Amino acid sequence: MLNNILAAAGVIGALGLIFGVLLALASKFFAVEVNPLIGQVREALPGANCGACGYPGCDGFAKAVAEGSAQINGCPVCTSEQVENLGKIMGVETEGVEPLVAVVRCQGTIENASLKYVYEGITNCAAASQLADGYKACKYACLGLGNCAKVCPVDAITIVDNVAQIDRDKCIACGKCAAECPRGIIGLVPVSAATIIKCRATAKGAEVRNACKVGCIGCGICAKVCPMGAIEMVNDLPVIDYDKCTNCGICAEKCPRECISYDETKRRMAVIDEEKCVGCTMCKKACSYDAIEGELKQKHKVDPEKCVGCEACVSKCPVDAITMQPNEKK
Amino acid sequence: MEGVQNIVMIVISAALVNNFVLSRFLGICPFLGMSKKIETAIGMSAAVTFVMALASVFTWIVQKLLLQPLWLVKFGVAADKVPDLMYLQTIAFILVIAALVQFVEMLIQKTNPSLYSALGVYLPLITTNCAVLGVVLINMQSEFTLVESLFNGVGAALGFSIALILFAGVRERLDDADIPKPFKGFPIALISAGLLSIAFMAFQGLAG
Numbered sequence: 001m002l003n004n005i006l007a008a009a010g011v012i013g014a015l016g017l018i019f020g021v022l023l024a025l026a027s028k029f030f031a032v033e034v035n036p037l038i039g040q041v042r043e044a045l046p047g048a049n050c051g052a053c054g055y056p057g058c059d060g061f062a063k064a065v066a067e068g069s070a071q072i073n074g075c076p077v078c079t080s081e082q083v084e085n086l087g088k089i090m091g092v093e094t095e096g097v098e099p100l101v102a103v104v105r106c107q108g109t110i111e112n113a114s115l116k117y118v119y120e121g122i123t124n125c126a127a128a129s130q131l132a133d134g135y136k137a138c139k140y141a142c143l144g145l146g147n148c149a150k151v152c153p154v155d156a157i158t159i160v161d162n163v164a165q166i167d168r169d170k171c172i173a174c175g176k177c178a179a180e181c182p183r184g185i186i187g188l189v190p191v192s193a194a195t196i197i198k199c200r201a202t203a204k205g206a207e208v209r210n211a212c213k214v215g216c217i218g219c220g221i222c223a224k225v226c227p228m229g230a231i232e233m234v235n236d237l238p239v240i241d242y243d244k245c246t247n248c249g250i251c252a253e254k255c256p257r258e259c260i261s262y263d264e265t266k267r268r269m270a271v272i273d274e275e276k277c278v279g280c281t282m283c284k285k286a287c288s289y290d291a292i293e294g295e296l297k298q299k300h301k302v303d304p305e306k307c308v309g310c311e312a313c314v315s316k317c318p319v320d321a322i323t324m325q326p327n328e329k330k
Numbered sequence: 331m332e333g334v335q336n337i338v339m340i341v342i343s344a345a346l347v348n349n350f351v352l353s354r355f356l357g358i359c360p361f362l363g364m365s366k367k368i369e370t371a372i373g374m375s376a377a378v379t380f381v382m383a384l385a386s387v388f389t390w391i392v393q394k395l396l397l398q399p400l401w402l403v404k405f406g407v408a409a410d411k412v413p414d415l416m417y418l419q420t421i422a423f424i425l426v427i428a429a430l431v432q433f434v435e436m437l438i439q440k441t442n443p444s445l446y447s448a449l450g451v452y453l454p455l456i457t458t459n460c461a462v463l464g465v466v467l468i469n470m471q472s473e474f475t476l477v478e479s480l481f482n483g484v485g486a487a488l489g490f491s492i493a494l495i496l497f498a499g500v501r502e503r504l505d506d507a508d509i510p511k512p513f514k515g516f517p518i519a520l521i522s523a524g525l526l527s528i529a530f531m532a533f534q535g536l537a538g
Contacts, residue, residue: 008415012418012421012425015392016425019425019426026433027436030437030439030440032443
């Protein structure tokens with residue numbers, strides 16, 4: 001009995017040992033030098049192997065990152081901390097590298113945009129676009145035939161009322177839809193951006209007015225009212241510089257054509273902690289919008305109506321009493 | 331001369347009549363997984379051939395040297411006292427195959443990186459490939475000699491390669507074919523595999 005057990009253990013053990021030694025030797029002998037960065041990047045990834053980055057698993061993505069052919073924020077599963085880690089490994093600045101999301105810059109639903117003719121051709125935006133600049137009166141409008149939805153790897157795009165809609169929670173900002181759209185109306189914006197220009201029409205005001213209820217006529221009011229100077233008119237269309245934009249929403253409010261969308265839940269304002277405030281008036285002086293009230297040596301207050309969330313006061317406060325919080329009162 | 335005839339028979343039998351994939355239905359995983367492109371199918375075939383041939387030789391040695399050490403009789407051990415470790419056959423053979431696959435993997439990574447990346451996850455999967463284990467177990471069952479084992483392994487691998495490459499060719503054509511929607515992709519691949527298997531039944535007549 002004991003002999004049998006010993007023999008079995010001995011035979012398998014000996015086999016294992018021999019193969020182990022041989023393989024160890026072989027791995028030395030046949031060692032392939034790989035970029036050590038690949039291993040480091042691979043370890044810093046979440047390891048979900050979901051393939052949402054467009055590479056075959058985390059190994060493929062790690063290799064692409066190490067070779068510089070993929071961006072470090074290309075992994076949609078990574079938390080911002082993990083992206084920062086990747087940045088450290090690759091020596092890339094991660095600050096300001098914000099996750100993006102795709103947006104459709106058109107609101108030309110059947111209700112808003114007038115139709116030129118009834119299209120009954122094949123279900124393909126590129127084909128429809130060839131036929132007299134599309135079936136909608138506006139030649140910049142979304143045709144809603146779903147070319148973008150077809151290329152979307154995560155099924156984030158649906159067509160609602162003949163206009164593509166993007167599910168922000170699903171979007172991984174791969175940019176495939178933007179490349180596919182024959183009209184170029186899909187763009188990528190930072191996830192935190194609350195204010196989005198929803199029109200791409202560069203035609204003359206009257207022409208746009210006739211074609212669509214919510215088309216941009218290039219009046220430039222948004223650029224004028226922007227307290228941060230973040231909007232610039234390019235080709236009769238506003239372009240928002242999201243580095244400057246503070247999500248105050250004034251442009252969306254003042255737009256006469258309602259072609260700027262605004263997410264109110266992202267509006268922010270400065271809030272002064274009254275227990276910490278020493279009444280130095282530094283914040284009041286820093287505010288360009290007259291939004292802070294209060295005399296010297298008294299507690300200061302922020303007027304939510306006037307505050308645009310520019311954060312200029314935050315760094316000026318000597319006692320760190322000011323924080324940015326969601327602005328619900330406006 | 332009779333030896334050569336015997337070996338030719340073994341190779342033909344393993345490659346065509348008892349084709350591993352299409353008659354014995356072993357190694358279906360790589361057969362379906364690696365058959366999308368002829369190029370990768372050829373690479374996979376080469377890897378499997380290499381592993382099968384080596385595994386046949388090494389498992390034969392392990393079997394005769396360790397599991398059924400009848401050579402001990404020559405050294406004065408009574409025939410009924412020779413330890414019989416046949417119950418270790420499966421685990422010992424898997425150990426041999428796994429080690430071989432590891433070795434082949436290193437070799438390919440060193441010598442042919444593009445083939446290595448094309449084979450991807452299927453190379454390690456040969457480790458638990460039932461076709462390889464099937465070959466070595468059949469070798470032992472049929473009580474082949476070392477040379478016969480080697481050729482049975484090569485023949486089996488040849489059969490596997492024929493099936494895989496033929497099927498890859500079929501699937502490359504299927505990609506461009508106008509296939510009804512419910513059959514697109516995997517379903518039509520499975521149906522074609524079945525048809526291919528029926529075609530290989532014709533070789534049964536060779537043995538008769």
